[in-house]
Every structure is written in structure tokens, then in C-alpha cells.
Amino acid sequence: MTSRTLVAELLIATPLCTAAAAALVPHRLLTRTAALGAELTGAFALALVGITLSHPMQAQVGHWVTVDAAAALLVGVIGLVGVASVLVSPSYLRTMTGSVEHLQRRERGYFCLLFAFWATALAVPLAGNLALAWLLVEGTTATSALLVGFSGKPRALEAGWKYLILTSLGLGIALLGVGLLAADVPRHGLAGLSWPELSRYSGTHQQALVAYLLVLAGLATKIGWAPVHNWLPDAHSEAPPPVSALLSGALLPAALLVAWRVEQALAPVLGREAAQRALIGFGMVSLAVAVPFLWQALAWKRLLAYSSLEHMGVIALGIGFGTPLALAGVAVHIVGHAVAKALGFYAAIPLLDHEPRSGGHAAVGIGRSAPPLGAAMGISLGSLAGLPPSPLFASELLILAGGVASGHALAAAIATVLLALGFLGLAHTLLEVVAGKSRRHNQARPAGLAPVVRLACVSVALLLGLLAVAFTLPSTAFISALMRGAA
Amino acid sequence: MSGEAVWALVGLGLGVVMVRRRSVAVALVTGQAVVLVGVALAHAKTGGDIIAAIALGARAAALATLLLLLVARSREARPVRAAVAPLARAGLAVGFALLLTWLVSITAVRSHVAYQAVLALVAFGVATVVTRRATLFQVLGIVLVENGLALAALTLPGGSSLVIELGVTLDLTLIALVAALFHERIFAEFGAGDTAALRSLRD
Secondary structure, three states: OOHHHHHHHHHHHHHHHHHHHHHHOOHHHHHHHHHHHHHHHHHHHHHHHHHHHHOOOOOEEOOOEEEOHHHHHHHHHHHHHHHHHHHHHHHHHOOOOOOHHHHHHHHHHHHHHHHHHHHHHHHHHHEOEHHHHHHHHHHHHHHHHHHHOOOOOHHHHHHHHHHHHHHHHHHHHHHHHHHHHHHOOOOOOHHHHEHHHHOOOOOOHHHHHHHHHHHHHHHHHHHOOOOOOOHHHHHHHHOOHHHHHHHHHHHHHHHHHHHHHHHHHHHHHHOHHHHHHHHHHHHHHHHHHHHHHHOOOOOHHHHHHHHHHHHHHHHHHHHHHOOHHHHHHHHHHHHHHHHHHHHHHHHHHHHHHHOHHHHOOOOOOHHHHOHHHHHHHHHHHHHHHOOOOOHHHHHHHHHHHHHHHOOOHHHHHHHHHHHHHHHHHHHHHHHHHHHOOOOOOOOOOOOOHHHHHHHHHHHHHHHHHHHHHHOOHHHOHHHHHHHHOOO | OOHHHHHHHHHHHHHHHHOOOHHHHHHHHHHHHHHHHHHHHHHOOOHHHHHHHHHHHHHHHHHHHHHHHHHHHOOOOOOOOOOOOHHHHHHHHHHHHHHHHHHOOOOOOOOHHHHHHHHHHHHHHHHHHHHOOEHHHHHHHHHHHHHHHHHHHHHOOOOOOHHHHHHHHHHHHHHHHHHHHHHHHHHHHHOOOEHHHOOOOOO
């Protein structure tokens, strides 16, 4: 067993053990156990990223586990967002009401589900074959649906139900595609669906295309690509904020990586252009659907959810363009989006305490009524809008330049217009949040503000660091490793 | 695979799209699962195949128990009316199945009839989810799709490995369990397992 495989196994085992421990430890030790589990998991994630990125071209590709540059990127992101989500969770749990015994039971259930969800999400990018990746993506649905409906409020139940039914149905369609691929790979069984074996698919071009489109369309429901994104704004807005952060910043790109790996594996059979065109199509439709919503005065978390739709579209475009420039943009975009989006969702905890109406209405004038909270929301929204010096500005620039370089100038031009429109919509909201007229609000210091302010400081450092490396990335070995993939 | 088994699976699937009572629909999907276990045992060549067939049977029994328990625990004064009439639902489902078969007819697999049955079951499952308002029927729609996929695993050349089949069975049973939990919570909150009550989240 190599050091990469060992660390990968420890990385998955730690949150699973913490989930089990959360069910067993005395309640007074629950938060500390969760924090310890999160820190250990974060350390293993960091170790795996370090080991892999020190030699990005040396991928560990097996039938069960694959540790390559793309897996390291996603593990780093999921690890980072997961640690932050666990650490801000006590602030969210303190907002719940009920009897002491009832609350203690719910807190225990929350941490068990959160760690189980986190472990499954961490395992997705490390899956060594398509069947295992499908099982893990479906596995995330079971745990995260319960978390979406965790508050038990009617709106949360509605969101959880939609999420469960739509994504399960979509993944059923994807499984049909997996079955079709399994029928024509040289080796049968689990090994036949490993990423390298998948590239040796022996069926016809048309058979491969049908299977690929079924897998892609099915995964699109999980990634939240339009037009099968209906669950996304509901689930992200009704889930507990730490869970929304994990769903948006970690789970969506993890499912997207599976689609990317399938595209890379089948490109020799399908032809690179055909494989990429489907991704560009999903990207353009997602952008076009998201932009009108970014112009609406939506509740904070709902706005962030539509922004996820936009950003998943941007990432799909980058993967579809497939040049070193575009993939460097994709890498920066995945990390930058996760950091900025997670901060935005965490800010919803003090926001709801400060201005309870913001659960259903647009947040206005927070910069005036609660400057630290307004600053955190402003950093998140400014970054997501792509306002310089946000690294998302750099990543979008790289992706669009990559589009032109790959010969998709028209798609890049349309995307530029859509991104500019999206930017204007978010910039207007940013002004309203930071400098708008303040509404009636709770005069006391918002509960749960301190961890959000600390995370805002860390986020600024991370985002600026990301910007510093963004333009040097295209010529690195890391991007060459992303181009090569696991196949 | 015999033509009778294929027709039985498709007929039972179409029944789920059309019937009004939840308990009858549960009986129909369970009947499908029994046919699938029979097909799996008839196709079994290795010990692994037999274990996969047993797992399929265990899943069918577990799902039937769970779904019937849900029906008993969430009795409704009158069945939740579907938005579309039974014959229109059937027409829609068959039309969708034919469209799907036509769209993917280029994937000429060895057992062509069985493959058409797989697509029909997937189409019926989607049609059930789209046209039925009752939460339990939406769960049954997913079970229909799952049964179609189980048929695919049994009939597609090469099939899949025991590990994958057991994993898929476990995963899908887990999803059905979570859906059952949601159904109970929705019934407790709204007094009916009716998705028409779940329409407050709109922009």
C-alpha cells in the first residue's frame, strides 16, 4: 500500500469514525469530538494534497482508489469547507429551539449525518471507477437529503423531498448509462469500469455517445446544471447554512469531477470535440438560466444558490474548452468559489439573528446596521461576482481565454456577455447589502458573528493567495496532470 | 430471457402508473421484484450470481415491508388524486417509453426485447414521478426505475460484478428508506402525503 492510498483511506475513515463517535459520546463531549474529528480529517486532506501535488504527474490509479491531481484539488476543497462547516455548526445549532433532551438528540443526529455526508463527499473524487463513483454520489444523496430537511420546517421538508426525488431519478438515468458502458468494456466487473479501462471502450461511437449523454444528463441533476437544477435553489436555501456550504462548495464540484473523468475516459472513443460539446452546452444553458435570477431581489441564501448554478456553468465551460488556460481557470474557480460561497452561507447564521426577515426577503443595508457582518457578506458576494481582485475574476478570464484558444470563440463571446450580466446583477445586490438603507433589525450583536468574522479573515487571505498563483498556473505540471486525467 | 417475463415486468410497471390505491401499487412493484429474482436465478451461473439474486430478493422483501408499513401508518381518508387521469397517464408513459426506445435504438444490445423493457420501466418510473401527486407513488416511481436497472444488470452482456450489484442494491434501499422517512414527516406536517402541499418554494 502506497502512502497516498494509506492517507486516502485514513481520510475517509476519520469522518466515518467521528460520525460513529458522535452517536456514542456523552453530550458534553459532542462538540469537542466533532471539532477533533474535523481537525484530523482536515490534516489528512492537507497531507494528501501535499503528497499528490509535490509530484502531480505521478498519479496513483487503481480499480478502487485514484489519487491524482484532480482528486487532490477536490479533496483539498472538500476538506477545507468541511472543517469550516463543522467549526461553525455549534453557532447554527444554538439557534434551534425545543426541550433540552430534544435539542441534545438533534445535535447528535446532526453531527452523525454531517460527518457521514462529509466522508462520502470526500470519497467521491478518490473513486477509482465509474460504478464506485456512482454509488458514492448516490450515497451523498441519502445523508444530505436528511440534512436538508433537518430543521423539520415545512419549507425544509419540501426542499429535501425535491432534492431526494429529482437527484435519485437523475442518478437512475446515469446508472442506465453506466450499465450500457459496462456492456462493452473489454474487462467485465468492477475493474472494467475503472477510469483507464473505460477509455478502452469497444462499442461503436454512437453507443458510446448515448451512454455518455445518459451518464452526463443523470449527473447533471446532482451537479445542478440547468435545465435539471430545480432542487438546487430550494435545497441550498433551506438546508442548515454549514450544510449549504458543503453542498455548494464541495458536493457539486465533486459530482462534476465524475462527469469530467467520464468525458476524459471516453474522449478517445467519442472524439474530444463531441465529448466537450455536451459540457459546453450544459455550461451555457446553466449560465443563461442563472443570470435572470441574479438580477432579482432574492433572500440571501437563495441568491447564493442561483450563483452556484452560474458557477457550475462556468466550470462546465472551462472543462468543455479543455485547454491549459481553461483548466487553470477551472482549478482556481473551484477553490475560489468554494471559499467565497462557504463564507456567504456561514454569514447567513448571524444574518438570520440580526434580521430575521432575511430568511424570506433580500438582505439590505447590513453594512450599516452590522458592519462586520456586512463586510463578510460583501467579501463573499464581491468575490462571487468576480469583482477584482477576486480570484474568480482571474479564473473567468482564464476560462474565456481558453475558450478562444480552443476555437470556441462564439461560445466564449456569449459566455462573456452572460458573465457581465451576472456581474451587474450581483454588483447591484452587493451595493444594497453593504450600503443600502437599513431595515428594522435586532439591535443586539448578531449571534454567531465571531466565527464568521474569523473565517472572513482567513477567506480573504486564501482568495488573495489564489489570485497570486492564478496566472502562473497554466504552465505548471499540475495543469498538465489535470489535462492528462486518470485515464 | 423469456418473452413472458419481459411482458410481465412491463405490464406490472404500467399497472403502477395507472392504479389508484397505494397498496395495490406496492403489490405490483413487489410482483416485479419477484419476477426479477426468478430471472436472476434462471440466469445464475456462479455462486456470486446466486448471492446477487438473493440480495435482490432480500431488497424486494425489505421494500415491500417498508412500503406496506408506510401505507398502514399514513392512512388517508381518500386517495390523493393524481393531476392526470389514469388512461392519460398510461398514454403518456407508453409514449415516453416509445420515444426513449427510438432515441437509444442505436445501442443494439444482444437481448433487444429485454433492453426495450428496461427503457419502458425507466420511462414508467419517470412518468409516475411526474404525474402522481402522492409522495408514496413518487417513491414507487423510483423503485420502478430501480427495477428497470436491475433488469439491465441481469440482461446486458457482461452484466456487472457482484460488488457493484450489492452496492447498488444497498444504496437504493437506503434511498427508499430516506424517502420513507420524508413521507412520514410530510404526512405528519401536512396531514396527507400529497406533494401539492409542497409548493411554497418558488421564485
